[in-house]
Amino acid sequence: MTTPLRLMSKLRQMMSGGLAPLGEVIGLVAAEIGAEVCSIYAMRPGDMLELRATHGLNPEAVGQTRLRVGQGIVGLVAASGMLLNLADAQNHPAFAYRPETGEDRYASLLALPVRRAGHTLGVLVVQCEAPRRFGADDVEVLETVAMLLAELLAATGAVDGAEEGFGAALPRQFDAVALAPGIAIGPLIVLGTGRPPRHVLSDDAAAEGERLRLAVAEMRAGLDELIASRLPEGREPREVLEATRLIAADEGWLRRVAEAIEGGLTAEAAVHRVASELRERMRRIADPYLRERLADMEDAALRVLVCLEGQDGEVDELVERSPAGAILFARRLGPAQLLDWHARGIAGVVVEEGSASGHAAIMARALGLPALGGVRGAIDAAEAGDEVVLDADDATLILRPEQEVHVAYLRAIADRDNRIAGFLALRGRPSVSADGTPFRLLINAGLTLEVDQLDKTGAAGIGLFRTEIAMMARGSIPDVAEQQAIYGRVMDAADGRPVRFRTLDLGGDKLLPDAPSQPEENPAMGWRSLRVGLDRPAILRRQLRAMLLAANGRPLSVMFPMVATLAEFRQARGLLYAEAARIRPAPASLQIGTMLEVPALLWALPELMREAHFVSIGSNDLLQFLFAADRGAPGMAGRYDLISAPMLSMLDHVVREAAAAGVPLSLCGEAASRPLEAMVLASLGITELSMSASSVLPVKSVLGAVDLAAFRPVLDRLRANTSGHASLREPVLAWAREQGLAV
Ligand code: PEP
Ligand code: MG
Numbered sequence: 001m002t003t004p005l006r007l008m009s010k011l012r013q014m015m016s017g018g019l020a021p022l023g024e025v026i027g028l029v030a031a032e033i034g035a036e037v038c039s040i041y042a043m044r045p046g047d048m049l050e051l052r053a054t055h056g057l058n059p060e061a062v063g064q065t066r067l068r069v070g071q072g073i074v075g076l077v078a079a080s081g082m083l084l085n086l087a088d089a090q091n092h093p094a095f096a097y098r099p100e101t102g103e104d105r106y107a108s109l110l111a112l113p114v115r116r117a118g119h120t121l122g123v124l125v126v127q128c129e130a131p132r133r134f135g136a137d138d139v140e141v142l143e144t145v146a147m148l149l150a151e152l153l154a155a156t157g158a159v160d161g162a163e164e165g166f167g168a169a170l171p172r173q174f175d176a177v178a179l180a181p182g183i184a185i186g187p188l189i190v191l192g193t194g195r196p197p198r199h200v201l202s203d204d205a206a207a208e209g210e211r212l213r214l215a216v217a218e219m220r221a222g223l224d225e226l227i228a229s230r231l232p233e234g235r236e237p238r239e240v241l242e243a244t245r246l247i248a249a250d251e252g253w254l255r256r257v258a259e260a261i262e263g264g265l266t267a268e269a270a271v272h273r274v275a276s277e278l279r280e281r282m283r284r285i286a287d288p289y290l291r292e293r294l295a296d297m298e299d300a301a302l303r304v305l306v307c308l309e310g311q312d313g314e315v316d317e318l319v320e321r322s323p324a325g326a327i328l329f330a331r332r333l334g335p336a337q338l339l340d341w342h343a344r345g346i347a348g349v350v351v352e353e354g355s356a357s358g359h360a361a362i363m364a365r366a367l368g369l370p371a372l373g374g375v376r377g378a379i380d381a382a383e384a385g386d387e388v389v390l391d392a393d394d395a396t397l398i399l400r401p402e403q404e405v406h407v408a409y410l411r412a413i414a415d416r417d418n419r420i421a422g423f424l425a426l427r428g429r430p431s432v433s434a435d436g437t438p439f440r441l442l443i444n445a446g447l448t449l450e451v452d453q454l455d456k457t458g459a460a461g462i463g464l465f466r467t468e469i470a471m472m473a474r475g476s477i478p479d480v481a482e483q484q485a486i487y488g489r490v491m492d493a494a495d496g497r498p499v500r501f502r503t504l505d506l507g508g509d510k511l512l513p514d515a516p517s518q519p520e521e522n523p524a525m526g527w528r529s530l531r532v533g534l535d536r537p538a539i540l541r542r543q544l545r546a547m548l549l550a551a552n553g554r555p556l557s558v559m560f561p562m563v564a565t566l567a568e569f570r571q572a573r574g575l576l577y578a579e580a581a582r583i584r585p586a587p588a589s590l591q592i593g594t595m596l597e598v599p600a601l602l603w604a605l606p607e608l609m610r611e612a613h614f615v616s617i618g619s620n621d622l623l624q625f626l627f628a629a630d631r632g633a634p635g636m637a638g639r640y641d642l643i644s645a646p647m648l649s650m651l652d653h654v655v656r657e658a659a660a661a662g663v664p665l666s667l668c669g670e671a672a673s674r675p676l677e678a679m680v681l682a683s684l685g686i687t688e689l690s691m692s693a694s695s696v697l698p699v700k701s702v703l704g705a706v707d708l709a710a711f712r713p714v715l716d717r718l719r720a721n722t723s724g725h726a727s728l729r730e731p732v733l734a735w736a737r738e739q740g741l742a743v
Helices: 003-015 022-033 072-080 136-155 205-229 235-248 251-262 267-284 288-311 317-321 335-343 359-367 403-424 448-457 467-474 480-494 530-535 537-551 566-582 599-611 619-626 634-639 645-661 675-684 693-705 708-720 729-738
Strands: 037-044 048-055 066-068 084-086 108-116 119-128 172-175 177-180 183-191 327-330 348-351 371-373 387-391 396-399 440-445 462-466 499-502 556-560 590-596 614-617 665-667 688-692
Touching: 003 022, 003 136, 022 037, 022 048, 022 119, 022 136, 037 072, 037 136, 048 072, 048 119, 066 072, 072 084, 072 108, 072 119, 108 136, 119 136, 136 267, 177 359, 183 403, 205 235, 205 251, 205 267, 205 288, 205 335, 235 335, 235 359, 251 267, 251 288, 267 288, 288 335, 327 387, 335 359, 348 359, 348 387, 359 371, 387 403, 403 693, 440 448, 440 693, 448 480, 448 693, 462 467, 462 480, 462 688, 467 480, 480 499, 480 537, 499 590, 530 537, 530 566, 537 556, 537 566, 556 566, 556 614, 566 590, 566 599, 590 599, 599 619, 599 645, 614 645, 619 645, 645 665, 645 675, 645 708, 675 688, 675 693, 675 708, 675 729, 688 693, 708 729
Parallel strands: 183 327, 327 348, 348 371, 440 462, 440 688, 462 499, 499 556, 556 590, 590 614, 614 665, 665 688
Antiparallel strands: 037 048, 037 119, 048 066, 084 108, 108 119, 172 396, 177 371, 183 387, 387 396
């Protein structure tokens, strides 16, 4: 019998009468893997680890030797959740010598976290005199032993330091990342990382393998049913769920589970083990795409666990306890899980590690479920049942709000609902200002399902379709046929309303197979966007071909991003004409325009206006380059302003050039989404604005109420008297408020 199987079998015997004493377990482990020392450190209140039992170290140190989380090798393993395998531990920078243990004789050390339900309960350490690294077999055995020890420690009252401490019941506020808009208040439910397995060891690998097979089949059938019955409208939810299904069928992780069963684990313990390995890998991966894939895999693993528990007739306590209207907290969440929870009536979701381009975020937006992400530490600071305010409109999370805050948010939810109801009444009204100036509002979109917003908002069309968004969600650039299908669906859904497709605006090195090998210092000003398309014309040509094919004889409008010179525009346009010459049926009309977001292009306006069919100002980039202030850096937000003398002079100039040439001019940056900015832009003559869909009706409400003819001279006076202050925001805001405008 191999060491792992023999150890498992002996442990099983030892546990047959109930939980064995810690000392016996670690003595057996030391003997079986041939280590002189095996010790267990347990978590104590106050983030402290204490030597709880040892075989080989000085017994007097038990209960005496303590290390803070983060201190020494043991503390480092507890803090990082990662194992350390060291041939020469004493020379490791984190090594903290504790003379009372008598450990100075031992050179090599392997330390692993003991975790249960996502919490660290302690650290398991084995040591040897000989300087050697422990082998993969030893590591595997000890990982299983760590699972058993987690049960023993939980039974003997070890605590997770993170759950202790003062102020647990005080209100806490977190800044977050908004994943899907909306506000919700409700009791908290915490989605764990799977209940710890009740039985870890098995003596019948064949039976456990069969249980696994049945559970995997049930999990796959469940996913098929989800896809067939509960998906919200639109293509993306389907695509992300198909991705989960593919991953659920992936043989790689299932093989690892099967191997762990062969090694003597129950099916539950084996799935747990693989899921926690995935979790550990995810902690170390910075690439958001890979993290998403691992999260999908963990989603599948957790679904298998639920099926395994179902085989024992167990019911998921969380599902039983979860009230409708609750707010779900999860460290990570797959799109399929989110769909399940939505069906149970949750009011909102907080995904600690979620990002706006992640699958859970895409699904939450499609379901209209308020969602926040990027809130590190929130789960550890929360208790199930706590009241939570989730404000995705303000990217804020409040745990245990005070009574006044609670009441204020109830009012905010009611106001929001009323506002939305009021805005909806505006949908069919004409877009004309109080003084009779017509304006035209469009939406910015990037996913097919967002096209639904045209009907919901009454917008005139899509002024900016960011083609890179679907590719970022997908993780790669699809081939021509797939791209054609995406663009075709967008045009179908727009149903005759105009769509301006912008060619790929991928930034920096993201997702591109031909990314520069050196990371760039300033990716926003690096090899991005049209520069990539012109340097790698095959990528751009494929995209243009897909757009032409998708149009299939309908009118087509294409816009190039980040154009810096007239020559770049001509080159890109040349590629488009070359593709268009080969494709039949030709589009009914072909509009070719450019974004204006690089200041250099401002000095080519007369020629540009002669050659472009339309120009759309990308104020996000144009502002950042004009003021040399990073649009993504929160600390820079106060350093640039659209409502400022330099920006308004520049916009005036562009408006004049466009009017002289008779070229349609619009603006599609975030500024268009803000009613005050929209009012200023319309007064300058930029009356075609493309914005996020949620802003269309609020902007329409303000533009419909404002007397632009009265505002113009006010703005002129303010611009004439800037006295060195770049921003005119305050006086403009004061004027708008005097007029009773909802800015
Ligand atoms: C802009 O820069 O204003 C713009 C609309 O493009 P993006 O935000 O996609 O860079
Ligand atoms: Mg831009």
